[in-house]
Amino acid sequence: MKFSINWLREFIDLPKDPEEIAELLTRAGIETKRIETRGANIEKVFVSQITATSRHPNADRLTVCEVDDGSGTKRQIVCGATNYKVGDKVPLALPGAKLPNGTEIRKSKLRGVESEGMLCSPIELDLGEDASGLLILSADVKVGASIADIFPADTILDVEITPNRGDLLSHFGLAREIAALSGQPLRLPPAGQAPALQKSSVNLTANRECPFFSLRRIDNVNVGPSPVWLRAKIESVGIRSINNIVDISNFVMLEFGQPTHAFDADKLKGNINVRLAHDGEKFLALDGKTYSLKPDNCVVADQDRAVGIGGVMGGEETGVTDSTKNILLEAAYFLPASIRRTARDLNLQSDASYRFERGVDPEMVLRASQRAAELMRDIAGGIPANEIQVAGEPPLNLADVPLSYDKCDRVIGVAISPKTVDEILMRFGLRKTAGKSETATWRIPSYRRDLRRDVDLIEEVLRAYGIDKIPGRTRGRFVSTSDADRSHDLESLVLRERLTTCGLSEVRTSKLISRTASALNEAVELRNPLSEDHVALRPSLISGLLEVLERNIRAGAESVSIFEIGRAFIPPSGKEERHIGILLWGNVATTPNWRSQTRRTLDLFDLKGALECIVPDLLFRPGRFAELALAVEVWFGHQLLGFGGQLLGSKSSATGPVFVAELNADLLLAGVGSAKTFRELDRYPGITRDIAMIVPEKLTHAEILRVIRQPAEPLLEKVQLFDLFEVRDGGAATGPGKSLAYRLTYRAKNRTLTNEEVTEAHAKIRERLKRELGVTPRE
The missing domain is CATH 3.30.930.10 (Bira Bifunctional Protein; Domain 2)
Structure with missing residues (x-):
């Protein structure tokens, strides 16, 4: 996941050098894969406003724009983008500017028309991945303002989050972890007055898959472009801006780690039901695809149809559009195993499912709902309801975990004082509920559901204490691998x-x-x-x-x-x-050769x-x-x-x-x-005899070996099958069968055998085969 250093600094004071942050995290088992810089060295790029446009006289795909850059003089710019209109505010790179991608801007003629600069897309300014059109700025930015002031340079950490650490999938979550590792104080995110909770008319029948569900209505919203600060934050970590309502939902998810979803309230019919899907039920998702649901998929539905796949994706039919006026904001806790199963069944992954299947903090559900409602009020002019409708109960916290200080020392290999152990665990959000000089019992915070055993707590102590502080030991003569x-x-x-x-x-x-x-x-x-x-x-x-x-x-x-x-x-x-x-x-x-190509x-x-x-x-x-x-x-x-x-x-x-x-x-x-046995080398030569026979088709090799070897023939040393082929007509007695040929080796340990001895032993075996198995000897 990508994290903005500027965003993290809202919660904790960080070193200036991003490498120090990356090293701190990596030493604690949170690998930083890459460090990227965004928006650096954007000079001579300013906010401009398009005042007029006309078609290029010599090129169908180009447009001639007149722009105001705040200097009092209108500039003529030739542009190939099409996603703008007169009145839009866009970035203008003036002659002499050098963009992050290396492009140097000069006054030039394009197909015979002079252009006094370049209007820029997000990717050209290193402010996003979108190269499809110009970066449309919000209406509240001042014409002539420097783009570098609006989008300050930022460093992005690309961090590998392990599946058991869903609590780190947010900027507040990672800042909380850095605070615990470094001992720095953590600044809590803003929180307004908590709204009243009201038992709702939501019918929560899938209470195993969704133990807790909440809705809050926000009326009279104005859907439109997001303000610059909001757009800059979400786009800095790879989330594309859609509109202010959707961007707020994504912002809260990136800030707190709790996904939310906004329904167009006027498109919903009747009461909301959180239920299991009907077998084969069809659902048109926000990605434009229709999915066939399975009976164990959890859905959010109105009285007529499913309007969302719980914890995965909302529906196209009830999504927020430019004409939306009233919002129903969902925030819920979904069971991780249920989300994993649904996402896999439907081959449908989303940022929400990525977090739910790793486990979100149950205590963050209502806080995220409140934060989103406040932003929709401040940015979109909405009026949040005074109450949040809730159904179900958040899951209970895990059982308390006892910890022996002596075991902690033995496992880590270094004596760490109980006071230091307590301080470290409290920095990670644990609360001591009981304690003696030798042991203590710890209450696990709701966001750390991966801490279940004493060794989990010892690992946290080691991560914060520092693996680099554990002295290395040379393997001594008393420490060895067992036989x-x-x-x-x-x-x-x-x-x-x-x-x-x-x-x-x-x-x-x-x-x-x-x-x-x-x-x-x-x-x-x-x-x-x-x-x-x-x-x-x-x-x-x-x-x-x-x-x-x-x-x-x-x-x-x-x-x-x-x-x-x-x-x-x-x-x-x-x-x-x-x-x-x-x-x-x-x-x-x-390898095929000249004899055979197959x-x-x-x-x-x-x-x-x-x-x-x-x-x-x-x-x-x-x-x-x-x-x-x-x-x-x-x-x-x-x-x-x-x-x-x-x-x-x-x-x-x-x-x-x-x-x-x-x-x-x-x-x-x-x-x-x-079974290992030893014998001396053979001193006397062996003598071989062959037996060829036609046998019934169903007679097995194992049965023939049994008869040859029984009763034990003292002179017989080895039996080897060396020929096998089918016989279509084995004679009137046997019918179709197979022909087998065996080589028998005879040897004595203390003397050289005579021809007569071998012939006699061989004849007994031939007779036994004919008598017991009915084989037909073949000469």
Whole structure:
């Protein structure tokens, strides 16, 4: 968010150097991304008034203006803008002026007509981003006044506000934070006499989504351009001026952090209802788009239709226009989770929703309403009603938080006196409700709903005390990484090296998943998520890998081979497990050559190969998993590690098969570690024999291996399948089947085998296959 230094100085005395302010904030964890200067060095630019206009004789798109610059002499200016009329006051740059963008103004001829200067747009004076026309000044400015006096040079801080610090999304909020960090006194914003509260006829049925709602009527307003000071303030931080009523609403939001909305009261029918939308209800918003609402979207409605999406955006049909005379001013508190959900459902973001979804101060609702009403009275001539109509109750403050001074010292690593701790916390707006020499209990202010635990309070103490004051410590011989931690890191490194050697790329995805994914997996949900995309702990790595796949497909990738090693949280308890996730899609990463211009598509055997890169001795058995069209269980010894297979087509937008696998890395590494055995090198040669056979189509490889290996043949060392093809006609007995060929290796540990011994053992296996499985030997 952008903050004006001049505006901040209305609440607190600041150093002259903006770098000092930025450094103070950054040290406290509030990063300042950029420092910009606006309106600097605007010399020889004055207020002028257009007294006459005529068409340019030689150019259809140019106009010749006669302007009064207050010197007593009229000047002729050639202008290309069209957004002005006779009588408007605009900035005039005289010959010799050098604008902030580097343009030097000289007396010149444009298409044969002399021009004695230039009329300026906001962007040319570095007073805004609008380049579409001239900067139209308010009628109260004096002709001949220097633009530099009307728009004093300002410095803009572009500050990165974290999602948990919604209290900083206003100039008063940031000034309050600077005061707490620096110890400077804070000047409170102006506040008139509080109006009376009146229980209103507002029907507040969506009281969960909107616990507190207020309305105030302002009659006889004159809608028009904003005064220079108001326009300068909001445009300095990137808000475009629309009219005085809308600008006042934006000004109060930028000042206090509380959004408000002005309805044209004469366009409303009947009583106001704050309710949930009807499924499919249509709403025409101020951005000119029509939205189809969902049943959990909160709306503000009159007796006929929705007139606003609560906390997000008002409606076009009841918006303020130049003809508006009477205003109904809304100020409310909306539940952050409700606003996040609505903004995401509708893909509709606004300055109001940005603040509501991060949490506004409930105690600022009525103060902002009063401030806006006073400004509408002073600027637009409106007459505010004596009462504010209210419905509902603001949410209660958080529970008090106990703090141990000893724990504060231990966590920070430096002894800070209880008196200093108390002073710091009170500067942040906390109030001590009970205390002893060792502990104290603190009341949290309404605007700091992120402070819930003692460690949150300790963090505030550290931020104000100064991280730079904490002495560094060299790691001593008594502070070391545990053997278990070193082993964990080494094992993960080995797994990564094996998978990357097999051609896979490592990815890192979020441990938090969206509400949709959470519902599908019955995941453990967070109590107060910051985003609808991050509402629950992931029970599996596959969802994150699929998101990476989708992003790569959108970027034009032809193949994706990725893995992740990370934590999964198993519902319902949320037990943590270290998992390995693998995803393969697309073609094998080989370059087409003269033999073939096409690349083979990745298949289940590539997935099997990737898994065997981790541990060669894995076993694969047929399995069933709801989201897999072709599934196997992955075993190591007698331990089930996980699953693998081809994902159902409905689970991904990818064209072609997607193969995934997920293993429990903790079980895998424990099994590998306990299964280490050693044997001496072979001293005697082995002898191989082949068996080729035709088998029924449904007979599995695992069943054949079982029969070959049982009963245990002492001379049989290894069995390897080396040939497989389909047989359309396997004979009258078997029908269609498949032909398999196995290579069997025989070896004795203490002698060289004879040909007769091997032939006898091999014949027994052949007979057992024919007898138990009905295979047909193939010579």
